[in-house]
Amino acid sequence: MTAGTHLRSGSGETDDAAARPMPGLRTLDSAATGRLAVTPESLRIAIANQCRRPPSSDFDLNPDGRHPSSVRLRKAAVLIPVVFGAAGTTIILTRRHEAMKHHPGQISFPGGKIEAFDAGPVEAALRESREEIGLQAGCVDIIGPVPDHVTVTGFRVTPIVAVVANAFEPVPRDGEVDEIFEVPLAHVIDPENYSIQERIWQGQLRRYFIVPYGPHYIWGATARILGMLSSCIRDHGEN
Secondary structure, eight states: OOTTOOSSOOOOOOOOSOOEEOTTSOOOOHHHHHTOOOOHHHHHHHHHHHOOOOOEEGGGSOGGGOOOTTOOOEEEEEEEEEEEETTEEEEEEEEEOTTOSSSTTOEEOSEEEOOTTSSSHHHHHHHHHHHHHOOOGGGEEEEEEOOOEEOTTSEEEEEEEEEEOSOOOOOOOTTTEEEEEEEEHHHHHOGGGOEEEEEEETTEEEEEEEOOBTTBOOBHHHHHHHHHHHHHHHHHHHO
């Protein structure tokens, strides 16, 4: 895989709602953001020392729609695969197949529900990554988790950060993954690339985070998890 290179072209969605700055991400000028040199070791330290935060949630922006306390959240895990390549540092994302029953065409991390046979979130994230994009466990170095994220669909998602240490040939899973592509880490770190939009969903106004990149409309839980990772890295870099 070539870092920073789109593996296949794709088209993004658009939204007519006015974009607003994303709260919780302190504004840095582009020069300051560009000075944040991220290495595998600094990433490991950032995740270990700077991510002692409570879980985030889709309901942070939509408190009226919070799950009742009686709802049992289903556990899931996703992998945040980071590639340190000659062309720069990137994060691997996928675009779901348009025929999928849930979240068709949306941008996501490789991952899914934690099954009973999984030993935990790391094993689930690695299994799903192998199934969805052909990324074998032996190709990655696990860094650790960022805080969980609770989704409006009733999942508590554990994001696992990992460095892709060995080259691999991406293989999108038929019928599930339409595209595998990479987003520059510098784009994810810059808080000016984040904003909030809103739309009517199930008869109610719903607000959500976005961090679009080129033709890719990255929004919702994926954008929020990327924002959390961004905060961890920038907070460590500024200390």
